[in-house]
Amino acid sequence: MQQQFQTGLVWFRRDLRTHDNAALNTALQQCNQVHCVFIFDRAILDSLPRADRRVAFIHASLQELDASLRQLSGKPDGGLIVRYGFATEEIPALAAQLGAQAVYAARDYEPQARARDFQVQTALLAQQARLITLKDHVIFEEREVLTQTGKPYGVFTPYMRAWLAKLGDVPPRAFDEVTPHAPRLAERPPALSTPLPSLGDMGFEPGNLPDLRIPTGMSGAKKLLEDFWERMDQYEETRNFPSVKGPSYLSVHLRFGTVSIRQLVGLALQRRLQGSEGASVWLSELVWRDFYFQVLANFPHVAEHAFKPEYDQIAWESGEHAQQLFQAWCGGRTGYPLVDAAMAQLNQTGYMHNRLRMVAGSFLVKHLGLDWRWGERYFAEQLNDFDLSANNGGWQWVSSSGCDAQPYFRIFNPINQSEKFDAQGKFIKRYLPQLGALDAKSIHAPWLAKPLVLAAAGVTLGTNYPHPIVDHAEARARTLQRYGVVRKTQDSTGVEQ
Numbered sequence: 001m002q003q004q005f006q007t008g009l010v011w012f013r014r015d016l017r018t019h020d021n022a023a024l025n026t027a028l029q030q031c032n033q034v035h036c037v038f039i040f041d042r043a044i045l046d047s048l049p050r051a052d053r054r055v056a057f058i059h060a061s062l063q064e065l066d067a068s069l070r071q072l073s074g075k076p077d078g079g080l081i082v083r084y085g086f087a088t089e090e091i092p093a094l095a096a097q098l099g100a101q102a103v104y105a106a107r108d109y110e111p112q113a114r115a116r117d118f119q120v121q122t123a124l125l126a127q128q129a130r131l132i133t134l135k136d137h138v139i140f141e142e143r144e145v146l147t148q149t150g151k152p153y154g155v156f157t158p159y160m161r162a163w164l165a166k167l168g169d170v171p172p173r174a175f176d177e178v179t180p181h182a183p184r185l186a187e188r189p190p191a192l193s194t195p196l197p198s199l200g201d202m203g204f205e206p207g208n209l210p211d212l213r214i215p216t217g218m219s220g221a222k223k224l225l226e227d228f229w230e231r232m233d234q235y236e237e238t239r240n241f242p243s244v245k246g247p248s249y250l251s252v253h254l255r256f257g258t259v260s261i262r263q264l265v266g267l268a269l270q271r272r273l274q275g276s277e278g279a280s281v282w283l284s285e286l287v288w289r290d291f292y293f294q295v296l297a298n299f300p301h302v303a304e305h306a307f308k309p310e311y312d313q314i315a316w317e318s319g320e321h322a323q324q325l326f327q328a329w330c331g332g333r334t335g336y337p338l339v340d341a342a343m344a345q346l347n348q349t350g351y352m353h354n355r356l357r358m359v360a361g362s363f364l365v366k367h368l369g370l371d372w373r374w375g376e377r378y379f380a381e382q383l384n385d386f387d388l389s390a391n392n393g394g395w396q397w398v399s400s401s402g403c404d405a406q407p408y409f410r411i412f413n414p415i416n417q418s419e420k421f422d423a424q425g426k427f428i429k430r431y432l433p434q435l436g437a438l439d440a441k442s443i444h445a446p447w448l449a450k451p452l453v454l455a456a457a458g459v460t461l462g463t464n465y466p467h468p469i470v471d472h473a474e475a476r477a478r479t480l481q482r483y484g485v486v487r488k489t490q491d492s493t494g495v496e497q
């Protein structure tokens with residue numbers, strides 16, 4: 001069969017795998033020879049701290065991707081071209097150098113990525129080449145699931161119903177095995193046949209990723225998936241308890257595409273059809289992921305503003321005291337053990353359990369009265385799985401300003417949440433060892449414990465654990481007042497509820 005292009009270039013971004021990969025697969029179908037590249041994009045990297053777990057995760061995952069491409073190509077100098085520079089310059093330059101007529105990439109829905117891709121596309125067109133982007137990160141993108149009147153959904157449940165109906169009972173089709181076309185993977189020209197730059201070459205340190213033993217790359221995702229497969233049926237009963245191994249921990253792999261969303265949905269669907277409630281609930285979490293992707297794609301203003309415009313009128317705390325409250329929250333020094341343990345988990349590991357993301361997020365907004373965007377930014381810096389759409393969706397959910405968000409008058413009580421979801425304080429003790437000797441009754445609100453109990457447990461408030469920085473009842477009353485500006489306004493977004 002006549003190929004469409006002589007030479008193609010696959011630009012890996014957040015799809016770091018060789019199986020079920022839309023860009024790689026399509027390029028191998030359409031081109032006689034295919035080169036592969038990953039750019040460590042300085043437009044993203046330059047502003048990151050030098051010890052960033054995500055950069056280390058990508059770096060480790062690229063080694064496996066490179067090895068897999070080499071093996072598939074069967075050529076000694078096959079493999080991944082890796083560059084450190086600005087993608088907007090590197091990709092057109094590389095396409096010209098390799099004589100590529102087409103560059104293939106997985107579609108990215110984030111506003112900055114879209115702007116970058118537009119720039120690359122324009123530069124490629126000027127040199128008679130094309131940028132071909134393909135759906136890969138989601139099952140249904142942008143405007144594929146719409147209401148009956150052709151609008152994007154603003155409420156999750158009807159969205160999920162429509163999403164499931166569109167999928168039907170057939171698992172999403174994976175892209176064909178690349179092996180038959182793999183000989184089209186080209187050798188790297190000598191000038192580009194350089195080894196993967198080290199983290200140090202790019203001015204980065206591995207941070208504590210190696211200590212955390214987070215499995216990286218395609219093999220890491222496979223390992224986590226196999227482990228979760230055994231537990232999937234219990235997901236519903238276990239997922240809310242941070243001290244229990246309930247969720248899949250696959251989010252960082254979904255973020256960087258070391259696992260395929262089609263594969264995960266297919267597996268969950270298969271198990272759901274066999275009657276597994278756990279698989280059904282887990283599948284709905286994957287649908288939340290698609291939901292927030294389509295929210296960001298269809299309502300890009302959410303990246304900067306409240307989804308519901310009237311929520312931008314809320315007057316958040318500001319000034320020095322607000323900064324102090326924020327620093328205490330970031331550092332896990334609020335005096336509310338569950339919140340502090342959650343922040344310690346985030347700061348130490350880059351992961352935070354979903355229940356705790358809701359509790360800690362709600363605390364920032366509805367107890368400290370701080371702008372949700374401050375919390376969103378902090379999570380974006382810290383989370384290994386940071387994803388603009390899910391993070392923004394989560395923060396707009398806790399602040400009540402988003403699509404299908406928690407109503408503003410629902411304010412999580414951090415003590416009740418702690419008693420309910422970490423009853424014995426196991427999770428708290430893991431991250432706040434100074435509270436390790438407190439009993440299950442006192443650990444959720446140590447300031448309410450008798451002085452003798454605290455003394456016996458070696459806890460001195462104000463010394464080895466902080467006093468609470470706000471009072472729950474007062475904070476609640478202030479929040480209801482603060483949200484008064486939105487109380488009577490209608491939903492003005494125009495989306496169907």
Ligand SMILES: Cc1cc2nc3c(=O)[nH]c(=O)nc-3n(C[C@H](O)[C@H](O)[C@H](O)COP(=O)(O)OP(=O)(O)OC[C@H]3O[C@@H](n4cnc5c(N)ncnc54)[C@H](O)[C@@H]3O)c2cc1C
Nearest residue numbers: 247248249250251285289354357385386387390391394395
């Ligand atoms: C304030 C806040 C911020 C968040 N920020 C992010 C983020 O930056 N990146 C991120 O991937 N998730 C984010 N989430 C969603 C959720 O907390 C994480 O996806 C989940 O904790 C990841 O752990 P897991 O892979 O073990 O999840 P599992 O429970 O095993 O779920 C499987 C997958 O489903 C998806 N998922 C689950 N819950 C959600 C959700 N509420 N919204 C969207 N997708 C979901 C994720 O891709 C996840 O990996 C946020 C939630 C909140 C409340």
